[in-house]
Amino acid sequence: MLDRFKVPEEDKVYVPVEKITKVTENILKSSGVSEEGAKNSTAVLIGNDLRGVETHGVSNGLRLYVEKYASGQYNSNPDIKILRESATTATIDGDNGLGAEIGPMAMEMAIEKAEKYGMGCVVVSNTGHLAGCGYYPLQAVERDMIGQAMTSGGAGLTVPTWGSEPILGTNPVAWAAPADEMPPFLFDIATTQIASNKIGLALRTGAKILPGWITDKDGEPILQEVDAPQRTGRHGESNYHLLPFGGTRENGSHKGFGLGMVVEIMTNELSGMGPAPVLHHEGSDMFAAYSIDAFTDVKKFKKDMDQLLKKIVNSKPASDYERVVYAGLMENEEYTKRSQEGIPYHKEVIDWFENYCNEIGIDCELR
Amino acid sequence: MLERFKVPEEDKIYVQSEKVFELTKNILKNIGVSDEGANNSASVLIGNDLRGVESHGVSNGLRQYLKRYKDGIYNSNPNIKTLRETPTTAKLDGDNAIGTEIGPIAMNLAIEKAQKYGMGSVSVVNTGHLAGCGHYVLQAAEHDMIGHCYTGSPAGQTLPTWGSEPILGTNPVAWGAPANEMPSFLFDVATSQVAGNKIELTRRTGSKLLPSWIADKSGDPIMEEVETPNKGDYHLLPFGGTRENGSHKGFGLGMVAEIMSNILSGAGPGLFNDHQGSDYFVAYSIDAFTDVGKFKLDMDLLLQKIIDSKPAKGFERVVYAGFLENEEFVKRTDKGIPYHKEVIEWFENYCEEVGLDCNLK
Numbered sequence: 216m217l218d219r220f221k222v223p224e225e226d227k228v229y230v231p232v233e234k235i236t237k238v239t240e241n242i243l244k245s246s247g248v249s250e251e252g253a254k255n256s257t258a259v260l261i262g263n264d265l266r267g268v269e270t271h272g273v274s275n276g277l278r279l280y281v282e283k284y285a286s287g288q289y290n291s292n293p294d295i296k297i298l299r300e301s302a303t304t305a306t307i308d309g310d311n312g313l314g315a316e317i318g319p320m321a322m323e324m325a326i327e328k329a330e331k332y333g334m335g336c337v338v339v340s341n342t343g344h345l346a347g348c349g350y351y352p353l354q355a356v357e358r359d360m361i362g363q364a365m366t367s368g369g370a371g372l373t374v375p376t377w378g379s380e381p382i383l384g385t386n387p388v389a390w391a392a393p394a395d396e397m398p399p400f401l402f403d404i405a406t407t408q409i410a411s412n413k414i415g416l417a418l419r420t421g422a423k424i425l426p427g428w429i430t431d432k433d434g435e436p437i438l439q440e441v442d443a444p445q446r447t448g449r450h451g452e453s454n455y456h457l458l459p460f461g462g463t464r465e466n467g468s469h470k471g472f473g474l475g476m477v478v479e480i481m482t483n484e485l486s487g488m489g490p491a492p493v494l495h496h497e498g499s500d501m502f503a504a505y506s507i508d509a510f511t512d513v514k515k516f517k518k519d520m521d522q523l524l525k526k527i528v529n530s531k532p533a534s535d536y537e538r539v540v541y542a543g544l545m546e547n548e549e550y551t552k553r554s555q556e557g558i559p560y561h562k563e564v565i566d567w568f569e570n571y572c573n574e575i576g577i578d579c580e581l582r
Numbered sequence: 583m584l585e586r587f588k589v590p591e592e593d594k595i596y597v598q599s600e601k602v603f604e605l606t607k608n609i610l611k612n613i614g615v616s617d618e619g620a621n622n623s624a625s626v627l628i629g630n631d632l633r634g635v636e637s638h639g640v641s642n643g644l645r646q647y648l649k650r651y652k653d654g655i656y657n658s659n660p661n662i663k664t665l666r667e668t669p670t671t672a673k674l675d676g677d678n679a680i681g682t683e684i685g686p687i688a689m690n691l692a693i694e695k696a697q698k699y700g701m702g703s704v705s706v707v708n709t710g711h712l713a714g715c716g717h718y719v720l721q722a723a724e725h726d727m728i729g730h731c732y733t734g735s736p737a738g739q740t741l742p743t744w745g746s747e748p749i750l751g752t753n754p755v756a757w758g759a760p761a762n763e764m765p766s767f768l769f770d771v772a773t774s775q776v777a778g779n780k781i782e783l784t785r786r787t788g789s790k791l792l793p794s795w796i797a798d799k800s801g802d803p804i805m806e807e808v809e810t811p812n813k814g815d816y817h818l819l820p821f822g823g824t825r826e827n828g829s830h831k832g833f834g835l836g837m838v839a840e841i842m843s844n845i846l847s848g849a850g851p852g853l854f855n856d857h858q859g860s861d862y863f864v865a866y867s868i869d870a871f872t873d874v875g876k877f878k879l880d881m882d883l884l885l886q887k888i889i890d891s892k893p894a895k896g897f898e899r900v901v902y903a904g905f906l907e908n909e910e911f912v913k914r915t916d917k918g919i920p921y922h923k924e925v926i927e928w929f930e931n932y933c934e935e936v937g938l939d940c941n942l943k
Contacts, residue, residue, distance in 0.1 A: 469771075477757045533802055
């Protein structure tokens with residue numbers, strides 16, 4: 216994450232992992248979520264916070280989720296059904312459960328299919344926020360597999376290359392692969408120039424939005440640095456739109472838009488929900504696992520990964536840079552550091568936790 | 583493709599696709615490739631030319647391939663073997679066949695597995711140039727499947743974000759998905775800012791390279807428009823260009839392609855192993871997930887919405903990946919493929935040299 220999105224030093228409150236885990240689980244359970252469901256969602260959110268992906272941790276997410284449980288938009292007690300199944304695939308109806316609750320189960324199912332048949336792929340329709348894609352492929356990595364996840368939550372945010380009307384969501388996608396001694400490769404990105412949640416973070420940290428990251432409401436790219444805008448709606452009702460990654464056609468925004476389309480197709484069309492940009496639903500998710508053993512020797516794969524990843528980390532940086540990294544390395548460094556020192560939350564987030572716990576009458580031991 | 587890569591009007595010679603297909607096939611057979619092998623390769627190359635992807639058609643490719651057959655780098659009579667297999671996966675040894683010969687076979691195998699088990703994927707080691715990924719994913723789309731393909735192209739060309747030493751190749755990746763009335767979605771890109779073959783096209787078309795497309799030898803992005811430097815005097819940048827503009831996304835996707843092609847196949851990272859890159863083909867049966875008829879109608883809804891949406895100022899229309907390629911396919915099937923006159927001269931000279939008929943005009 217760029218420095219501009221990080222919590223300013225003077226606003227940080229460090230919280231040990233066990234404490235934030237316990238309070239988050241209790242908050243979800245008090246919203247009516249089952250023990251297992253609360254454990255799943257919390258593992259995803261705190262996992263993201265530990266890797267430094269605080270855009271998809273408890274800071275932005277939790278307050279929205281409890282609101283959506285309260286208003287009935289999310290189902291705290293979902294009846295999850297398998298709609299179609301083959302040796303390697305399944306299509307699941309999530310019954311409006313939170314994505315972060317169902318995601319770990321769906322990835323587990325893909326992994327089990329891959330253990331038997333070489334590959335597995337599970338799509339989930341009728342589900343809420345997934346909290347990013349990074350957590351799920353790491354489940355596959357722990358079982359010596361390559362993992363992949365995609366989600367199409369919230370269409371009507373992003374303009375196509377050459378377009379002025381917002382069509383797709385931020386449509387993130389992630390892949391992860393294990394290594395031997397090196398931290399796993401974990402590539403987890405939005406297919407837009409900037410994730411929506413990062414604009415949320417920028418509103419809190421006061422960071423500016425860089426040129427070429429967003430457009431005005433007519434689809435014109437904003438080419439100067441501006442304050443983060445407060446979103447007024449989606450589809451036709453938004454005051455600004457996101458650009459696909461690349462930004463402009465000359466700089467390859469058709470690649471960002473195309474990858475965003477892949478995510479839309481592999482989630483909404485493949486799950487049978489139909490196109491979110493047309494039907495305005497909340498999107499669906501896709502999880503895949505590839506057994507390494509089905510293709511090659513697992514040990515050799517991991518050693519080969521080490522060789523490649525070490526080469527990158529040991530290679531000479533360009534002028535003005537301190538080092539070269541690969542996707543997943545800095546997340547792993549952050550994970551190690553935060554597991555030890557605690558997770559640095561913005562004081563506003565801690566205030567929210569304390570106020571909310573007070574309101575619903577549960578313990579809130581974070582400090 | 584951007585205008586700058588296209589053949590200038592005054593240099594164009596239109597050739598009917600059947601003629602250039604037959605000739606390409608004959609040239610390959612003449613060098614010892616089997617009838618089926620020559621058919622596969624010619625289908626891939628002319629398919630690319632028909633879709634307007636001339637960076638990966640006969641113009642750049644064929645003369646290089648012939649040289650490699652002659653030098654013994656490519657095997658014109660490969661003995662293709664299955665090294666490992668499960669119900670849904672296979673690993674093939676290409677015995678140094680050109681990628682365009684073995685690619686269609688590998689994707690067919692993935693499709694057959696997906697028909698039985700829902701998904702299929704095949705990796706291929708010891709193989710030559712694949713000529714892009716687009717052709718193969720369309721094979722799956724024709725079978726009502728989603729196709730997906732990666733290739734680890736020759737390593738040591740593309741810099742990592744923040745790096746000064748080239749590590750990956752241009753590592754292309756593609757997905758294809760069928761629709762009902764609309765042309766198929768076909769997303770086929772290099773994970774570098776610009777494909778290596780497009781840089782070669784600019785030498786012929788004389789167009790310049792845009793800012794942040796390439797880096798100098800010390801790894802600094804070149805931030806002004808430049809003439810194409812000599813081979814070996816530049817490095818490629820991952821797509822995005824600079825970190826501020828998201829080049830970590832291009833580098834990350836390039837890494838995915840490296841892992842799914844070279845490392846998953848057991849060939850090992852391109853940079854440390856003496857191979858020309860491995861390939862990976864995936865097919866997803868749509869029927870295993872949902873109703874095929876509904877899927878295609880949903881695709882139509884989505885694709886039509888994009889085409890009908892209002893363009894930004896200064897642009898005439900909005901398109902999706904595969905739409906322009908399909909328009910070009912229809913046009914070129916009818917009017918012929920516009921080749922650079924230099925390419926036609928090459929065909930004529932080569933045919934004369936080896937004693938083949940060269941009926942192109």
